[in-house]
Amino acid sequence: MVVLGAMVGRLHAQLAEPTNTTPTLQALRWEQSVLYLVTSGKVTFHTFTLREPLRVVIDISPCALPDGGIALEGEPPTAVERVRWSQFKESVVRIVLDLRENARYAFSTAASGSEAMLVLGTPLGAAEKARSPAPAAPMSSPPPPAELVQMEWEQDGDSARLRMTLSRQVAVRLRPLKEGYSTLLELPQVKPRTAFVANWQVTHPLIEAVQFSLDEKGVRSTLLIRTSRAAALSVEYDKQQPVITLAINRPRNAHGNLSEKHIVIDPGHGGTSKGAVGRGADGVVYEKDINLAIAHRVKALLLKEKATVTMTREDDSTVELYDRPKLANEKGADFFISIHCDSTPTPNSASGTTTYYHASDPDGRALAQAIQKHLAAVTGLPNRGAQTDTAIYQSGFAVLRHSKMPAVLIEVAYINNDKDRAKLKDPKFQQKVAEAIVAGLKAYIEGEKQVAQQQLPLRPAADTKEGEPPVQVPEQL
Amino acid sequence: MRAGRRIVLVGLLAVLAFSISYWFTSRSPDLSRRLGTPTPPVTKPSVVVYVPHFVDSRTEWQAKPVPVGEGEDPLRTALEHLMITRDSPFPSGTRVLRVRVVDHVAEVDFSRDLIDNFHGGSTTEAWIVESLCRTLAQFSDVEKVRILVEGKRIETIGEHIDVSEPVPVRPL
Numbered sequence: 001m002v003v004l005g006a007m008v009g010r011l012h013a014q015l016a017e018p019t020n021t022t023p024t025l026q027a028l029r030w031e032q033s034v035l036y037l038v039t040s041g042k043v044t045f046h047t048f049t050l051r052e053p054l055r056v057v058i059d060i061s062p063c064a065l066p067d068g069g070i071a072l073e074g075e076p077p078t079a080v081e082r083v084r085w086s087q088f089k090e091s092v093v094r095i096v097l098d099l100r101e102n103a104r105y106a107f108s109t110a111a112s113g114s115e116a117m118l119v120l121g122t123p124l125g126a127a128e129k130a131r132s133p134a135p136a137a138p139m140s141s142p143p144p145p146a147e148l149v150q151m152e153w154e155q156d157g158d159s160a161r162l163r164m165t166l167s168r169q170v171a172v173r174l175r176p177l178k179e180g181y182s183t184l185l186e187l188p189q190v191k192p193r194t195a196f197v198a199n200w201q202v203t204h205p206l207i208e209a210v211q212f213s214l215d216e217k218g219v220r221s222t223l224l225i226r227t228s229r230a231a232a233l234s235v236e237y238d239k240q241q242p243v244i245t246l247a248i249n250r251p252r253n254a255h256g257n258l259s260e261k262h263i264v265i266d267p268g269h270g271g272t273s274k275g276a277v278g279r280g281a282d283g284v285v286y287e288k289d290i291n292l293a294i295a296h297r298v299k300a301l302l303l304k305e306k307a308t309v310t311m312t313r314e315d316d317s318t319v320e321l322y323d324r325p326k327l328a329n330e331k332g333a334d335f336f337i338s339i340h341c342d343s344t345p346t347p348n349s350a351s352g353t354t355t356y357y358h359a360s361d362p363d364g365r366a367l368a369q370a371i372q373k374h375l376a377a378v379t380g381l382p383n384r385g386a387q388t389d390t391a392i393y394q395s396g397f398a399v400l401r402h403s404k405m406p407a408v409l410i411e412v413a414y415i416n417n418d419k420d421r422a423k424l425k426d427p428k429f430q431q432k433v434a435e436a437i438v439a440g441l442k443a444y445i446e447g448e449k450q451v452a453q454q455q456l457p458l459r460p461a462a463d464t465k466e467g468e469p470p471v472q473v474p475e476q477l
Numbered sequence: 478m479r480a481g482r483r484i485v486l487v488g489l490l491a492v493l494a495f496s497i498s499y500w501f502t503s504r505s506p507d508l509s510r511r512l513g514t515p516t517p518p519v520t521k522p523s524v525v526v527y528v529p530h531f532v533d534s535r536t537e538w539q540a541k542p543v544p545v546g547e548g549e550d551p552l553r554t555a556l557e558h559l560m561i562t563r564d565s566p567f568p569s570g571t572r573v574l575r576v577r578v579v580d581h582v583a584e585v586d587f588s589r590d591l592i593d594n595f596h597g598g599s600t601t602e603a604w605i606v607e608s609l610c611r612t613l614a615q616f617s618d619v620e621k622v623r624i625l626v627e628g629k630r631i632e633t634i635g636e637h638i639d640v641s642e643p644v645p646v647r648p649l
Contacts, residue, residue, distance in 0.1 A: 033615060034523070077617070106525040106540030106615070117542070119525045119615050256540075273636050277596040287598065321633050340637075343598035350531055350600070360609050384534040392529075392536050393603035394610070398639040411599060 023114065024066045025093050028085070030074030035083075035118040037095070042113035047105075050189070055097040058107070058118065062091035074378055145189045145219045146170045146242070160204045162223075162246040166190065169242040174233055174360065176369050177224075178376070178385040181208075181235050183369075185223040185246055192221065206231050207250055229447040230254065230370040232362035243258050251366040251444065253334045258442045259306040261335060264328035264398060267295035267311070268340035268409075271318025276343035278415035282422070287341040288316065288335055290424045294412065295339050297434030305438065314453055325402035335367070335441065336407035338399050341415040341424060349421050352382030354411040356389040358400035367406045371440030378432045381420060382412055406444075410437065525554040527611035528564040536604070538611060539564070552576055552619070555612050556585060566604035567582045568594035574627070581620040582643045583613055589627055595635050602635040610646040621645050 023041030030036075037045070039060065046059040065087050088094030090456030097120075107247055109116040135438040154161040173186045208226040215221075225248065227235065233250035237244055253261065266463060268291045269275035275287030295311060302309045310331055312324045328336040344350045355372040368386035376383035389396035389409065400407045412433055413420035423429040456468040523545040527538045543558045545551045556573045559565055570590035577584050595602070606624075613619045621643035624631060632641045 033617060038621070106527070106542075108525070108540055108542045119540070119542075269636050274596075275636065276598040276601075321636055321639065341598060342600050343596070344531070345564075345597065345604070346599055352534070354534070354598075382534075387534070391640060392600065393607045395638070395644065397599065397637050398633070399637075401639075415598065 022062045022064045022091055023066050025060065025070055025085075026066070028070055028072050028083075028095070030072070030076050033079075033120045033347070035076075035097075035120070036362075037116045037118070039114045044113075045107065045109050045116045047107045047118070049240065056097040056099060056118070056120075058095040058097075058116075059088065060093045060095070061089075063093040064091065065093055133365075138299045145191045148187070148190055148192045148221060150412075157205075159247060159249040160207060161248070162210075164244045164246070166242040166244065167193075169237065170244075172235055172244060174235060174365075176229050176386045177252065178372075178383050180373055181227040181230060181369055183225050183227070183365075185225065185235070186234075187221040187223070189282055190221045191218050194354055204248075230366040230444045232366045234360075234362040248360070252363040254366070254445050256445065258302075258438075258445050261445060262310070262331060262333045263302055263307040263335045263337060264294045264310045264312065264331060264333040265298055265302075265439070266324045266328075266336065266338040267291040267313055268338055270313045270316055273318060276341055276415045278341075278421040278424075279347075280342070280418055280421060282425070285415065285421060285425060289344070290341050290412075290415065290430070291339045292316065294430050294433055294437075294462055297431055298337070298339070298437050301434055301438040302441075305442070321398050322402060324399050325404075325407070329402070329404050333405055336399070336405055337437065337441070338404040338407070338409040339398075339437075340409060340411050341413060342411035343414060343416040347416045348418060350414050351417045352384040353379045353413060354475070355385040355386050356397060356400065356409040356411070357386065358396050358403075358407065359388060359390050361406075363406040364400065364408060367441075367444050368408045370444040371408055371437055372416055374436040374440035374443065375412075375433065378436045379413065379423070379429075384411075481514065508616055522549045524558075525612070525615055526555055526559040526562055527533050528559075528562060529566060529608060536600075536607075539610075548621070550576070552578070552583065552613070552616055555615075556609075559608060559612050566597075566601055566608055567591070570594055578618055580617075581618060583616070583619045583621070583646075584623045584625060585609070586625040588629055591624075591626055591634060592631065597635060599635075599637040602633075602637045605634060606638055606644060610644060613646045619646055631639060 021041070022042050023039045025037070026040050027036065037058070037060070041058050041064045043415065046061070048059060049055065063344050065085070070085070076097075079099055081100050083095065083097055085093060085095045096117075106119045107116065117409045146169075146359035148164060149167060150165040152163045165194060170186075170187060170190055175184045175186060176182070177184055192212075195348065206227050208228045208230065209224070210226075211224040213222050213224070223246070225246075227248065229232075230251060232247075234247050234249075235244060267288070269288035270292065271288075273288065275291065277287070278285045292313070292315070299309045299311060310333065312327055313319045324338070325336060340352070342354065349468055353372070353375050355368040355375065357368040365386065365388070372383070372386040389400055395401065397409050400409055413424050415421050415424060524543050525540045526543055527540055529536050529538055531537070541562055543556075544556060545554050552575050553573065556576060560571050560573060561566050568590055570588070571594065572588040572590065573585060574588055575584075575586040609622055609624075613622050624634070624640045625645040628642060634640055
C-alpha cells in the first residue's frame, strides 16, 4: 500500500506539474574521459568549440540550474583544465570545458532527450603534463575577441605582404575558394578596433582585389584575397609580438615557359593495383585504366608544348607507392601531377572533380587552384574545389607528402557514380580533362593573362582623395 | 463483531499508509535530487565509433555510441563495431582478428578483406584510416595505430596512404 501510495502520489505530482516547467540540470559527472549530463526533462544540447583559449561549450536549453546548485562529480580527464557552468540565459545553462590542448570529442544525446554524454580524446603527450587542480569555478564571461589594430602593406615586384597587428596573437587559416584564384583568410575571434573601409583598390600585379568583412556578431573577420594568377599565399606568425603577416608570392617554378619545365605525370595505380572499381550496367571499369588513358593524353599535349615529360608508368605495370615521388625527386622535376579517379563506399553518393595539394603547402595550393580552375570549366561535374589532402586524413597522401616540387593529386571524377563513370570512359571527355590539366599548369607557370605591371601603393577603394599619404589599410583603427 | 473491527482497523491503517506515502511523494517529485542523489544515466555507452559522410564537399564525422558489455574489452568492442556499423567505410567482410596495445601503439590485425575487398578511391581509403584513428583517439593509452593484415605489416591499403609505420591517432 505504501508503494502504491508513493506511485500514485508521484504520478499525481507529475501530472500536476505545469507543462511549461523548465527542466533542470540534475547531474554532471565525469567517468574517465566521459562527461555525463542528465536533466529532469527533454532538452536540446548544442555543442561548439571556441579557440583562444581552447574551449568546448555545451549549451542546454530550455534548462535551469537547480535551486541548491549542482556539484561536479568525478575527476575530469587530463585534457580538461577546468569545468565551469552558469545560467547563461534565462533558459540556457552553459557548460564550458577549458582544454589544455586540442582534443577530439564526441557528443551524443540519448533518445529521451534528457541525457547526453561527451567523450573526450586525450591530447598527445597530455598524460605527461603536470595536472593542476580542476575546481569548478564560477562562469566568467568569454574573453573578448582580439582586436585588429593595424594593417600595413609591403610590396615588391614579385610579392606583397600584409602585416596585421593584433591586440593578441590568434591562429588564422587560409582556405582556397572554388571560384578562380580566390582565397579566404579566416580570423576567428578577431574584430577591427574601429570601423574602416572594407574594399581596397589594389594595383599590385599579383592582386586583383582584397575585401575585408566582419560577421554579423562582430567577432569573426575574414579577408578575401583574389589574385590575378596562381599565387602562393602563406601566413607567418611573429613569435615576439601579436603580428601576423600574410605573404602573397609568385609561386615556385612559376617563371618562364611551360616548354622549359620537366613534369612527372603519375597515372595512379597500375598492374596488380587496380584502384577503384566502377560497376554498372555498362560493365566493369578499373581506375588504373582511366588514369593511364588520361595521363597519355596529358603527356602528348605537354610534348606538343615542348615540355619534358616523365611517366611513372607507361603501361599497365605495378609501381610501388613511394617509387612515384622518388622518381620525380631523382629527376629533379619541376612538377608532379598524379591522376586518379575517386570512389566512395556507397555508389552514386558523390560526384565531381577535386584537386588535392599537400597540407598547407602554398605552392601546391596554387598549382591545385590553377588546375582545378581549368578542370571545373570543362568537366560538367560539380566543382569540389582545390582541397588540402589533410582535410580527410591528417597526414595526407603519400605521393604528395614525399614530392619535393609543387605537386597535386587530381581526382577527376567518381568512378562509382554512374554519370561520372560514363564521362570518364568517354575519350572526348578524357581529352578535355587532359587539355584542362595542361592549361592549368601553363597558367600556373605563365599566368592567365598579361596583367598591368603598375607599382602603385595599395589604397582603399572608397573615400580616397588625391594627396593622401600611402594608405595603411585599415588606417589606425 | 471483533472480526468487523479488525477489518476496519486494517483498512484505516492501509488508508493511513497510502496517505502518508502519497503526501511525501506528491509534495516532492524530486525528492531524490533534494536528498543529493543525482539520477544516474540510464544509458551508459562507454565507447564511441566515428563514421564519415559528405556534407557538400566536406567530410563530416558522426559519433556513434556503443554499449560495452560486462567483461568486454572496450577497445576491441569499438573496433568490431566500427567494421559493421552503418556507414562504416571499411570493406565488406573485414574483421578484427586481434588487438593489443604495446608501448602506446595499438596493433590492429585485420582479415585479408581489408585489402582484397577494397575497391575504393582516395576518399574511401582516407576515411578508413581516419575513422580508425578517431575511434582509437578516445583511449588515452593509445597514441598510434599499426595496421596489420593477417599478422603482417602492409605499406598501404589502397595506394594513397602510407600505413607502413604506426599512424598517430590524434592531430599532429
